[in-house]
Amino acid sequence: MSKQERWSKLLELLAVDGRLEVEGAAATMAVSPATIRRDLDELADQQLLVRTRGGAIAHGVSYELPLRYKSSRQVSEKQRIASAVADLLTPGDVVGLNGGTTTTEVARALTLRSGGLAERGENSAGPMFTVVTNALNIASELAVRPQFKIVVTGGVARPQTYELVGPLTQGVLNQVVLDVAVLGVDGVDPRLGVMTHHEDEAGISRLLTERARQVIIATDSSKMGKRAFARICGLDRIDVLVTDSGLAPDMAARLTEAGIEVISV
Incomplete structure (x- = not known):
């Protein structure tokens, strides 16, 4: 090991x-x-x-999350997904992260990866990654680490998810350019695209996709084929989907046909 x-x-x-x-x-x-x-x-x-x-x-605050986070399942799957996502990112990237259990694990995986890179002497004079996020818990975890530059969007906090939403959030995102947006979602449907439960969160995630050169969806297989209330974007906007080995072969085929690189871990 x-x-x-x-x-x-x-x-x-x-x-x-x-x-x-x-x-x-x-x-x-x-x-x-x-x-x-x-x-x-x-x-x-x-x-x-x-x-x-x-x-x-x-x-830290990330371990004192509301019930939605504490009751999270598929912990090991999400950590494998997060590690695979972190491996897709290049030092120097500007990375957008929305809120959620999987993206929180991505932030932790980035910390582990940056620590490994630093041990090998691959750290530069500046931050290894710039992270733009509307998630207070992610910002709290990363802000104390010098290898990260953290940009927090501002906005109105949703206590259920620690995400900042609203016009103030949109105002900051409209002023930045991302290399990669990594999104956690609540549903992936081959026809409707990717979705989440709340329309205000969906609007911010949609804006993250619009500001990014590449979009990665990080979600466990329980969300595949599921629908949620608010649509984020269609599959045509997604470049890579990282999920666990529970992804059904027919769903993987449909996503691949849509032009998405599918990574199962």
Whole structure:
């Protein structure tokens, strides 16, 4: 198991239980306690968790999300999706992220990736990534990390999702240009496109697609073939869809026929 795989697994365990014990994590992952201690120390250095005597506890507002986030399923699938999305991004990219459980995992995966790049001496003088987001929890996680430049849109906060919406949000997005927009969605339909449950969130996600050179959809397979109330955009605007291995072959074929690169992990 590679370091990045161990880190992802540790964060997954932490997301479920809120705390970790070194001995228990070592047994679960079949590695030595010394390895787990080093991993926890490095994750703490990146402020992804807080070290305690004998283990770690969750760090930051992102682990204190509303019920919609706490009850999230497919945690391991979403972390694999997020890691695959992070691998598609190039250092120096300006990346737009909307709110949601999967895009929150993308932000964490970007942190892990940037840490690995820095270890190999691939960091530049400036920020490794510029992230433009309307999600308060994502901004909170990344703002403390010097390898990121964070642009928060402003707007009115939706307490259910920590997303900023409204004319103020639109005003900021109209002034920026993105290399990549990474969107979490609530539904993907071959005829209607990608959708979410709330029209104000859909409007912001739609604007992110319009400001980006490339659009990546990051969603678990439970959203495939589903419909939601508010349409974001058609499939013709999507370049890449990253999902888990539960994607049905016929759905994958239809998306590919629509010109979308489909990545299942």
